[in-house]
Amino acid sequence: MILFLLVQARFILISLVIAIILFALTADAITAFSRLRIGSWKITNWLASMAAFTLIAVVLLTLSAIVISQVNSVVTTTLTYTDQAIAAVARLAALFSPEAEATVEASIRSIQVSSYITTLAGQAGNLLSATTLVILFVGFMFAERLWFGTKLENLMDDKDRAARVGRIIHSIVRRVNHYLLVKTGVSAATGVAVYLVMQGFGLDFAGPMAILTFVLNYIPSVGSIIATILLALVALIQVPEPATALLIFVIAGMVQFMLGSVIDPMLMGRALRVSSFGIIVSLSFWGAVWGIPGMFLAVPIMVAIMIVCSHIPSARPVAVLLSREGLPDFGDEDERMGAPANPAKPVSNQAAE
Template sequence: MSVRSGVVGIWIIATGVLIGVLYLGRSILAPFALAVFLFLIMEGFARIIVEQVKFVGRNIARAISILAVLVGFGLFVGLLAQGIAQFGGQASEYEQKINNLIADVYGLLQMDSAPTLTQIIFNESGQRFFATIANATGDLSGDLVVILIYVAFLFLAQSAWGPKLDRLFPVPEQRDQVREIGAAARRGIETYLWTQTVISALITFLTYFTLIALGVQNALFLSALIFVLNYIPTVGSIVAAFVPTLFALVQPELPAWLPAGGENASYIFAAIVFLGVSFWQFAIGNFVQPRIMGETLNLSALVVLLSLAIWGAIWGIPGMFLSAPLTVLMMILFAQSASTRWIAVLLSADGNPGGVISKPANDDLVITAETADT
């Protein structure tokens, strides 16, 4: 009993120390983790090019994948700049609509002295709120250069990983086992990231044409935001449904197909936009995504939500984006040892995280072929 209590105590202390290191080193570790996952996306894209186009060499495929990711990122930044400029050009009209909305809410609650948007933004609470958002966005933007530098060095360093692994594990059996674990983790993360990208692109594509059909202004900018938000598990899809709705609610010019006049026209328009956007989020999230992602994200729904909260608290916005793949990585690694396999079982959705142990007496780094297919 005392031995078991000691093991539990060591686990608690080790977990606390690990969380403390992750939190205190978030300014270094979070950008590096983003760089690793961006590197895996590029490598996965390059692997697909090599497999599908036989005459293209590995280096050319990598160059194409890097260029494609950089061009995509540049287009996204351009869309953000264009969207912000368009909203800025109609700032006074949006402000009037927002003031009317605030007055309607206060009137519905039978409250007097409705504040204006300017008063809300420039009071003490508003300044703290927007300062927090600005700081988080600024930190993330400032890390982009560091992330790209990390990615460049990851490409330069990957040729030396094989010889280093040979020296770290001189016994061939151990080296092969480590390679299998690394390959399983890499395939799981790459597959998840690519699957999530396809799902996000599909939702974004359908949402964009829905917004265009309904007459929502700046639909391309809103669709780009939805594409990024869908990378955040669970919460991201909910926020993605409300963002176009809020913009539709304060849109200065309503589409011509709505009935002319009427105090509730903006609310009707926003409700229709919400239903249109939510339909694709619900349909793809509940019918298409489980079929595509069922074999790649073997995580409990509760674990996904908890990991989002925990990684978000530790690493902020980067942690929210990386919560699911990081938890998948933890599950794969925990499944390789008999002493930690119970954690992987709890994290998994079906209780079978893979990594079946073949030698209980010496369980570390010993797996069967099932792990390679995880």
């Protein structure tokens, strides 16, 4: 039943999860701004919330407009490259078997490329509907945030339990925010590098490929590989010499390796101690349930599940399996927040000890 509801309500649920992440990213900033004073005038919580909501709405609508315009540009230009793309793929097949070139070319020509491109354009049009829904969700969350603490306390019916749940939520928000900020910075740097490489070689689709690389780098492990392969295929279609396409592939691979395998782990530190195998399983599951958006959200959801399970004794084995070293405890951070030293133990047991 849960899987059925996840699949059937995926459009609303994906928008809701994205809205929660955006709300969590700005909640701490709003609290910090609401404490500022400009002379005798103090920035109120309401004013800071309105400013953050306006900024989120403007950024989301701007990004949606950019993506839609780039998709339209690709749709109008791709049809002119259809024959070149078929010939390029056939040349690749000829490297393995000369007899396969004609067979591969005939098979590709039987595919209705125009229908797939039209479907892609239609899917891009749904982006505006999803963006509007996310903005509405974020707006109502900002309206409710002032009473969240009171609601949580009344829901738990215990101030100590409510405070502990609040610390767990804060731990999830802090770690997911750190992951998203680092991932956004690294993905943006990778997208800019891809744009500069394509511009340097005089290739078309530099803007769309930079945006696609930026988006795909949010998918751990798999996304950077797909982005590099797509860039090599785009280069192979446009340049006459395979050696030039290979050079572009090598440069893009080196950029992805340096930023994804060196800079990214160094900036991420130990804030995201999740199992690599668990990431692949999470990508597969959420990709099957929610498609490509589910793959983007797989790691934040996995981090949240691991932290919650690490604070519940009966669910602790799940947290151990999801963690990288089998050590899902976050005792040092929780102690700085005022939480018990070992969150896996009930509060009553710690008091007795």
